[in-house]
Amino acid sequence: MSSGNAFNETHAHRGDQPIDMAELRRYRQGAGAPAAELESAVGQARRVTLSWSDGRSGQFPLMWLRDHCACDQCRHPMTRERLYKLLDDPLWERFEGDEALASLEFDARSLTLVWQDGHVSRFDAGWLYQRCPGEELATLLPTPTPWRAGFAPEHVEHADFVGDSEGRSRWVSALLRDGLVMLDRGPCELEEVSRIAESIGPMRSTNFGGRFDVRSVPNPNNAAYTAIGLELHTDLPNWRQPPDIQLLYCLENDAEGGESSFADGFAAAEILRAEKPDAFRVLSETPIDFRFQDDGHDIAVREPVIDLDAEGRPREIRFNNWIRDTLSLPLDRIEAWYDAYRAFWQILRRPEGRVELTLAPGQMVAFDNRRVLHGRNAFDPNTGKRHLQGTYLDLDMLQSHLRVLSR
Template sequence: METLIASAPDTQDTEASQARHQWDMKEYLPHHEGAPLVKADHDETLVSLAWASGEQTQLPLIWLRDHCACDLCRHPQTFERTFMLMDDAALTVHQMRVEQGNLVVVWQDGHTSRFDAGWLLQRRPSDAPPATPVPASQAWQQGHEPHVTAFADYMAGGQARLGWLEALCRDGFAILDAGPTAGGEIDQVAATIGPIRATNFGGRFEVFSKQAPNNAAYTPIALELHTDLPNWRQPPDIQMLYCLANEAEGGDSIFGDGMAVAEALRERDPQAFSLLAETPVDFRFADETTDLVVREPVIHLDANDKVIEVRFNNWIRDSLRLPLEQMQAWYSAYRQYWSILREPAFRLHLKLEAGQMVAFDNRRVMHGRKSFDPTTGRRHLQGCYVDYDMVESALRVTARQLAGANLTQS
């Protein structure tokens, strides 16, 4: 909720904001109601602004012209920028004034730009990262309890959907509960997020014991924890598994946070951690018609050394091609990672019930299962992948709908 509050009106501003009209800036997100501007000065390159609430800032004049929201500078239907920055006369101020508490700039080429004071306030330069409703990923702590939302509540949208999508981004894991089991419900859930990401196994997939399996998932054997398709340049982001029946003996689902395991390894053996993060190895899936290969490290770090991805799938690790003197050390690091992954503290066991769906970040959270006996009952899951971008998009849209509703109510 914190992130929503940032775009909602401050109570102290209510009186001031009544003194000014809000101007449309062609944004979907409701912008800050804020206080009126009381000062707008400029020199050759900078504008200096002051608000009645005491905030001040400076912005380059070219920034102002770049952000003009009129119909000539932003497409009236798509809101995309059509102004192109390249004409010097367009970037020189002819006149500047405060009008209705907002900013008006007339440029040397005769063009007029109008900026809402609250919109400007939200965009004043700062070292802080831009406000976002998408939570940063957080490694699971011991005894992690997954977020659970009822299927019907999620489908209804609003706060329940927002909370579920937030959990999926933060924990890389979230559960829907008490859904129908007619089959195809997973398509309804995917439709709230985005298109299904197809792979060499197709779009939506069915997980049950098959006569002629081309993948261990389609057999009843136990599956060690793994991420799917690390042999792709971009492995599928979010995996969803919807349980339609789980009456067979066994078949418990197991999950583990690859990020938490990586952090544990970093703490216990920094050298082994670095080796897995710095040594690319080959992953490969091949069948009669497919041959998909990438060379990537097991642990991926971002520029700040935060773990952002894990590729772990022992079936489709290709031959290890490393200089002889690196091989033993790599195997040792890999086995250490795996042995932490096998510690009960890092594992989440679930017996999925009919009508339950798990969604997890396949590039971070590993999944597996215990073996099951297909002669003792039906076990049928439907699965698909969706892109993380679309999960974030669904989250932002849900958040801004709620923010818009809050503004309307206040």
């Protein structure tokens, strides 16, 4: 190959036999992948340019193609993990010029590259289509959507959740999209919340254990274990990695009061940004101390109330007035922080942004604890019993479960 000159194109029709790209994601025709066929493949300098029948085209660097070879020498045939080591490839220096690739051939469904060292790499055309550089690869996961006025959580029957993948997919999708979802008409059995959680992944343990009971108890070490009203909050913001997903399963709820309330922290943060940008900046740029302490634990962290991702979008809310520790800030920043905190709290209390409901026995609420704030009204334990069981799940396991279901 000489610099600036295209490779000779060779059409090698191999039929419809798909190429195993060492992953389980759907990328083949007829399995959720695009129906477009590969029409041309031209190698030039350090890249291969591919064009498909629907008009899409993409340039793929040679080093990227070599790194993504899926043959048994480059990917473990059982684990699908990468075996190829780019640091040890003697051809690597040639990728900067035009000497790494010996030839290429393609058909409507595949691309085959022969490297100068004799190694052969074959690629499924549908797999390449989904991974054109510059094109966003579909995640198979719903995009988190801020609540609008009048929002109501989706309800899924317990029988549908345990009985078929469609019902479970709806439940998981709603939880990932809205941060809040209901499960209705389940059995009033101890540990049912554990069984539901473990059908998705292992329960996330904390200093309160793997599964916890929410009811009024003597000598409580947490406000949840009293009968008092609970202001909107997120759980365990004093952890470096607070629990992602919380499940609360109602077993008994005969006491007067105790209604549950929820608010979308991401939506509230965006309202704060629009109405009081200085307050938003203070809460997103100022780390403060959160701390939980009892006879056996003292867990603390310093983080902002609103955490942003690389694009400046809310990624996590840490709001729990009970376990804010001493506000340790320079004197000239203390008043501004309190003003910002009050402004955010006032937005969270707006009724149009809240969902209020009374959990019935056999009903479970699930919510994103790092996005959705939850609270409850005070209840009178002398008027009846109120018993919820709860646990936490990692977001990674929830996302993994939906990807598996989508296959």
